Amino acid sequence: MLIVYYSLTGNVRRFIQKTKYANTLPLEQAEGINEPYIIVTGTIGFGEIPDKVKQFLDRHRTNLIAVAASGNRNWGQNFGRAGDLISTTYHVPLLMKFELHGNEKDVKEFMIKVEEISENRTRETVQSY
Numbered sequence: 001m002l003i004v005y006y007s008l009t010g011n012v013r014r015f016i017q018k019t020k021y022a023n024t025l026p027l028e029q030a031e032g033i034n035e036p037y038i039i040v041t042g043t044i045g046f047g048e049i050p051d052k053v054k055q056f057l058d059r060h061r062t063n064l065i066a067v068a069a070s071g072n073r074n075w076g077q078n079f080g081r082a083g084d085l086i087s088t089t090y091h092v093p094l095l096m097k098f099e100l101h102g103n104e105k106d107v108k109e110f111m112i113k114v115e116e117i118s119e120n121r122t123r124e125t126v127q128s129y
Contacts, residue, residue, distance in 0.1 A: 001118045002037040004030045006053050012042050012070050014101035019111055027056055036065045036121065038095065038114060039086065043071040047078030049085050061090050066117055068095040068110060070102070 006027040007013035016024050025033070027041075037060075041053045057064060067090075069083025080097030087094040095113045098106040 001114055001121075002033065002035055003040060003114070004033070004037045004056075005040040006042065006050055006056075008042055008044065008050060011101040012040055015070065015098065015107070015110075016040060018102065018104075018107045019114075021111075021114075027052060030056070030060075033060060033063065036063050038066045038068065038117070039064060040068045041070070041082050041086070043069055043075075043078070043080050043082035047071075047075065047081030047085075049082040053082070053086075057086065057090060064090055064092055065121070066093050066095050066113075068113075069097050070100060071097055073099050 001023065003016060003021055003024040004027055005012050005016050005024060013026070039053070039057070041050060044050050067083050067086040069080040071078070071080030073079050083094045083097050086092070096106070096109055098110070
């Protein structure tokens with residue numbers, strides 16, 4: 001499964017590095033992708049989607065299958081809100097939210113959820129009638 005990520009401050013990049021997934025691309029290198037992907041992004045401002053992520057998703061929405069978002073719990077109800085907004089706007093599941101660069105538990109949860117999505121997509125492809 002391809003993971004596309006955007007990391008303004010480096011937190012999301014560090015999170016992705018902890019997963020040890022080989023099939024990852026920073027958003028800046030993902031232009032023109034033509035395969036299913038999960039996006040992982042941070043939240044900016046008062047719970048907003050970064051502009052670069054919005055622009056990318058507007059061009060590549062057809063292959064988006066899920067989202068995960070980083071945030072800071074100090075922002076209360078706006079914690080990781082970019083994930084909520086992407087999920088609602090692009091009609092994809094929100095896998096999870098994690099604080100800053102995540103902890104070991106967050107990394108494990110993310111990896112399990114990515115594997116579940118991969119298995120479900122494979123099963124749907126094989127079992128299509």
